[in-house]
Amino acid sequence: MYSIVVIGVFLLNVFASAKDVTTPVPYHASVRTDEGHICSGAIISEKWIATVAHILTKQDKDANIQVVVGTNQLNGPGDSYSVSKIFYYPKYNSSFIVKFDMALLKLDKAIKFGSQVKAIDLPKSDTKEGANMVVTGFKTARDKFVTNNLQEKYVTSISNKKCKRYLGFINEFNLCSEDKSESVGDAEYFHGTGGPLVENNKLVGILSQFFGTLPALHNRVYKYKGWIKKTMSKNK
Missing domain, CATH: 2.40.10.10 (Trypsin-like serine proteases)
Known part of the structure; x- marks a missing residue:
């Protein structure tokens, strides 16, 4: 019985370490293409998202990149905004991505802020x-x-x-x-x-x-x- 309890506690600790969010995360953004979610990002102003560079450089040049905010679910309701331009940190190098893996997304229009969506x-x-x-x-x-x-x-x-x-x-x-x-x-x-x-x-x-x-x-x-x-x- 003791060993079963110990194993159970161990598994609970491991699997609970990354858990579902139960309250809104108003600054969290989902970056997507027509194929679906590709990475996350952070809302830092009404028209700007901070995210990683290496995922964006893997996309096709004509990919339709959008940002969805105001939802805790990949298939849940949220507000979608088109990306008008991508800015990569000047020292970013796709051949060695870990050092300067930073990018900014400029949206085509301002995000509508509210209780569920904030910078x-x-x-x-x-x-x-x-x-x-x-x-x-x-x-x-x-x-x-x-x-x-x-x-x-x-x-x-x-x-x-x-x-x-x-x-x-x-x-x-x-x-x-x-x-x-x-x-x-x-x-x-x-x-x-x-x-x-x-x-x-x-x-x-x-x-x-x-x-x-x-x-x-x-x-x-x-x-x-x-x-x-x-x-x-x-x-x-």
């Missing part, structure tokens, strides 16, 4: 080691347990020095996270990238890469803040 602020300061954060995203076909519902995961930031011992190739534009409820790294994660990483109601990261039981890799938004503001200001 999230950029960070005023850099994220420190040990910060408590939450990341949201959708699972994909690569996940063992596919669900239609938006997922959330509570994680802790780790230093780049520690993260580099695991991954080896990160730089100051990266932010790494781990789930302390797991034995190693982020064993039960969702594979969908672009998910907003939030600390104290500020957007501190964008999920870039997931490496199974190793720490997850995010774009450190604080380091991109100057480029984000400049790009938005020059392209109103």
